[in-house]
Amino acid sequence: MAPRATTFDYESEFMLDEWDFQLTTRIQFGRGRFESLGEAAREFGRKALLVGYRDRAGLEPAYAKASATLAAAGVSVTEFFEIPPDPDAALGKQGAQAASEVGADVVIGLGGGSAIDAAKGIAILAQSGGDLWDYTGANPDSRPVAAALPVIAVPTTAGTGTEVSPIAVFTHPDVGTLSKHPIKASISSPLICPRVALVDPELAVGSPRGLTAACGADALGHAIEACMSRRANPVSWALAGKAVRLVVENLAAAVEHPDDPQPREPLALAATLAGAAFSFAGVVMTHAIAQALGGVLHVPHGEAVAIATPLSLRYNAGHCVEQYSRLATECGITAASREEQATAFVERIVGLLQEIGFSERIDAKGADADALADELAQSARESTPVPLELNPRPIDQATLVELLRGMIG
Ligand SMILES: [Fe+2]
Missing domain, CATH: 3.40.50.1970 (Rossmann fold)
Incomplete structure (x- = not known):
């Protein structure tokens, strides 16, 4: 069969040129x-x-x-x-x-x-x-x-x-x-x-700082991971790229000023856009690790995503230069080269998560670190095999154990 003729110049090789996207939910958005x-x-x-x-x-x-x-x-x-x-x-x-x-x-x-x-x-x-x-x-x-x-x-x-x-x-x-x-x-x-x-963004006004930070980190994870995923497509990118920018611009303010309604609206929009994006693009190793932290150590989901995000961003950096540099552009981060821009994006995200109170370390709560790393890796593979497959950089079980072991403080 002859190669399929394309009439559209896809902007990037990391997005699929054949894809599905369906959103069946009627979204009724707005204060009140x-x-x-x-x-x-x-x-x-x-x-x-x-x-x-x-x-x-x-x-x-x-x-x-x-x-x-x-x-x-x-x-x-x-x-x-x-x-x-x-x-x-x-x-x-x-x-x-x-x-x-x-x-x-x-x-x-x-x-x-x-x-x-x-x-x-x-x-x-x-x-x-x-x-x-x-x-x-x-x-x-x-x-x-x-x-x-x-x-x-x-x-x-x-x-x-x-x-x-x-x-x-x-x-x-x-x-x-x-x-x-x-x-x-x-x-x-x-x-x-x-x-x-x-x-209705008003429903989140006054939410405690820790809850706001954790939920924002979850939305940020969905948005970034939807862009990193091997199943990313132009629609999910349009939604998730915007969601990343909205979180980066508004999350710290919402955490700092829980009663201020202003940042709640863009954050509500970001969470919804990111939800739609990852529903079809999927998530990656960040969420696989987060689910394992939830199952094995009962770490609340948003906090678990925040802990796993820096590791995942760094592990995938060599495979995601284009994705990160595009997200950097969305966020208004400039640099002399795409590589430097990608690095600056990772630093910005890691800095934001630190600023709102998250660690990159797993608290072993007294457990043996080697055994815990094995358990977490097994739980991740068992509960969330698809996000590991969608990870842009392949990750085998031994590597996952080693990465997790390095996070246990
Ligand atoms: Fe999540």
């Missing part, structure tokens, strides 16, 4: 958009399951407002406020039971990534049965999601991007080969892409 939750839910029926955190600290006004706007639209609400950070997969069953008992037409996730992912898991089990491990990619016997209730996502943090993604992450005890550690692994299905994302 949360008020339209009732109206949005009413499109799907008259009964909603509202999924939220067990610890409502700081979110009471949002939960009260959600109930009020739903009631005003004639939607009856059943509250399932049982979600802890990093929800255990077993909660999906409890939530699905609650949804089935009331005949919920729609599941609403209101909170950070854990609450929204829990809503997605509940939406699956309420329609498809089984348990969440049945649909998890890391399960060799996984099966596709057959059906799911519609999900509405209302993020109260600017981080995971799960409000626009077909992905949900859960913690699974007793499934990995490292029997004493749970693994964190994802379900991916277009059926759990939220039908509506109400992205």
Whole structure:
């Protein structure tokens, strides 16, 4: 067959020239958009399951407002406020039971990534049965999601991007080969892409500094990794490149001034753009290490991404000169050569993560460093094989162990 003629001069060899991109979520963005939750839910029926955190600290006004706007639209609400950070997969069953008992037409996730992912898991089990491990990619016997209730996502943090993604992450005890550690692994299905994302930047105003920093680091990771990924494409680049710039320009200000609404809006936009980008471009070794840190050491996800980012940027530097220099240009960083510009980008990101309070070291909490490095590497490979495959520079298991060993302080 003759080579396919191209009529478009792709800007760079690191982007695919054949690719898919689909975004099924209707994004309703802007300050005050949360008020339209009732109206949005009413499109799907008259009964909603509202999924939220067990610890409502700081979110009471949002939960009260959600109930009020739903009631005003004639939607009856059943509250399932049982979600802890990093929800255990077993909660999906409890939530699905609650949804089935009331005949919920729609599941609403209101909170950070854990609450929204829990809503997605509940939406699956309420329609498809089984348990969440049945649909998890890391399960060799996984099966596709057959059906799911519609999900509405209302993020109260600017981080995971799960409000626009077909992905949900859960913690699974007793499934990995490292029997004493749970693994964190994802379900991916277009059926759990939220039908509506109400992205209201006001919901994050006043979030504590540490939470703001961690969520921002997660969004930054998604954006940079989507650009580094071997599955990067022109659409994901357009979204993620802009997201990187918005985080670099606004995250430190949001951490410094938690009550200032100004930086919250670009950060909310960045998280959503990055979520859409990585849904199709994927993430790389940064997130593989982060998932292992979450599963083995219970490091909160955003903090884990922040710890892993400098190592990943440096390890991949020789394979990502063009990507980093382009991102540097997005961020207004100039230098005499592309190589110097790429180096300056890495320094800028590492400096930002330090400035907002993150370390590059793994706290072993007294564990044997060699054994811990082995466990982390095994957990990363087991729970997140795809991000390791999408890493621009190949990484074998021995190298991963060595890199992790070097991070353990
Ligand atoms: Fe993430």
